[in-house]
Amino acid sequence: MEFIECTIDGTAVRAEPGTKVLKAAMDAGIYIPNLCYIPEAELPFGGCRLCYVEVEGRGLVTACTQEVRAGLVIHSETPQVARVRQTAFRLLLxxxxxxxxxxxxxxxxxxxxxxxxxxxxxxxxxxxxxxxxxxxxxxxxxxxxxxxxxxxxxxxxxxxxxxxxxxxxxxxxxxxxxxxxxxxxxxxxxxxxxxxxxxxxxxxxxxxxxxxxxxxx
Ligand code: FES
Known part of the structure; x- marks a missing residue:
């Protein structure tokens, strides 16, 4: 099996092609807030917007919908991520x-x-x-x-x-x-x-x- 390697919060993470960033992070023991993600589901729902992460060179994406790509550098805790995540959370409240x-x-x-x-x-x-x-x-x-x-x-x-x-x-x-x-x-x-x-x-x-x-x- 071929694996793809990317970096999440400074940790090198390997995942199978097609794996979503959120799943890859979970498997590596990295917590990214999420409320609507179901690992078993065929398609991500992408509704709660809590799983935002910042990808270097690309900006903000939802980790449950973004697939891992070779060489992606992903940060789950940046000031911009915190701001949009807090807004998404307030909308839920x-x-x-x-x-x-x-x-x-x-x-x-x-x-x-x-x-x-x-x-x-x-x-x-x-x-x-x-x-x-x-x-x-x-x-x-x-x-x-x-x-x-x-x-x-x-x-x-x-x-x-x-x-x-x-x-x-x-x-x-x-x-x-x-x-x-x-x-x-x-x-x-x-x-x-x-x-x-x-x-x-x-x-x-x-x-x-x-x-x-x-x-x-
Ligand atoms: S987990 Fe809800 S939008 Fe990603």
């Missing part, structure tokens, strides 16, 4: 309940963990215009899973798990802008026919407390 103590994923939440890494306080940012003033209600359509739009970061992991991984397609994105949310179907799939097997894997892969057992309401 712009529509997010921050009453962590009442959340079933408290202390087991990826958003909480990454806040410290990107050095952003867990509070609602005030710099964005047109923040919604009301929270969308819980979706209790599915008897096995409750969805809280106010805790969802729209990483798409649950959609991937239900659709691509388990072939059920009971979850999908709906609406636009701040109203974008996950649409659930309990008995009939969006593509028709399938039913929720109550496997719980959507709740497991969710990095926050957006998908929760009904008992947590």
């Amino acid at each position: 712009a529509y997010h309940h921050l009453d962590c103590r009442t959340c079933w994923k408290n202390k087991n939440c990826e958003l909480q963990k990454i806040a410290g890494k990107v050095k952003v306080k867990l509070k609602r940012p005030s710099e964005f215009r047109a923040l919604p003033t009301e929270w969308e209600p819980l979706d209790t359509t599915n008897p096995f899973v409750t969805y809280d739009p106010g805790r969802c970061i729209l990483c798409g992991k649950c959609v991937w798990m239900c659709g691509e991984k388990n072939g059920e397609s009971l979850l999908d994105f709906a609406f636009r802008g701040f109203r974008t949310r996950i649409r659930m179907s309990a008995a009939t799939s969006i593509s028709g026919g399938d039913t929720c097997a109550s496997c719980g894997q959507c709740m497991e892969i969710c990095p926050t407390g957006a998908l929760q057992p009904p008992s947590q309401r």
